[in-house]
Amino acid sequence: MPTTPADAVVLEGVQVVRDGHTALAELSLTAPRGAVTCVLGRNGAGKSTMVETSLGLLRPAAGSVRILGSDPWRAGPGHRARVGVALQDGGLPTGVRPSVLLEHLSRLYPNPRPWKDLWLRLGIKAYDQRIIRRLSGGQRQRVALAAALVGRPEVVFLDEPTAGLDPHSRLDVWQVVRTIAQEGAAVVVTTHSFEEAERLADRVAVIDAGRCLVEGSPAEVGGEQGLEQRFFDLTRREATA
């Protein structure tokens, strides 16, 4: 698929080998600005590896990775400040209250998003009297999302941001993610939820065994069958038991 300047994330033929195992095999994928791109794939398909490679944490053995026009492996701190990320178990400092962390992070960026806005919209205020170590997994996940967004990044990678969240929190997260995209960010969300992809995504990519099998709008990818059935058809394997 031809890429355009609106594409903030452009991976072309990316191969990544981890401890002798090919985790990405000629993966090509794009994510435009001002849109949410949901990446679906089975366990081990390569979603987290795609995110880590896009962040510049892993060096591809072949292919090209351009994030905001730069190679993330070589990019400097100026580039990194423009890219946000919330990984699963995303390494937050645990001995401080969420508001202390968010206020601190906001001072590290030239043009931060008002941290209190995120703190309110993601419901963090309700449990802010506790330090992060004492929070539930879902509560911590929302703090990680706020931490990823406070620097007003132009590209954001969110690794399963609603996994394990209650329905209210999930809606809060979806609303915040949509707003961020409407403000112009390229948002890449990995997920196992078809509902999430259908309700949140402007674009969907299905990856399997380290390759992107299909990408496009949810309607284009789902076609007549719908997203869920198309996903099963694309990624079915013999005897999975």
Ligand SMILES: Nc1ncnc2c1ncn2[C@@H]1O[C@H](COP(=O)(O)OP(=O)(O)OP(=O)(O)O)[C@@H](O)[C@H]1O
């Ligand atoms: N550090 C590593 N060393 C060797 N192989 C790895 C390493 N990390 C991941 N892999 C392998 O690379 C492949 C892709 O893994 P990855 O974590 O990117 O998948 P994923 O799509 O994010 O899976 P999940 O849905 O379970 O989070 C898998 O086969 C996995 O076993």
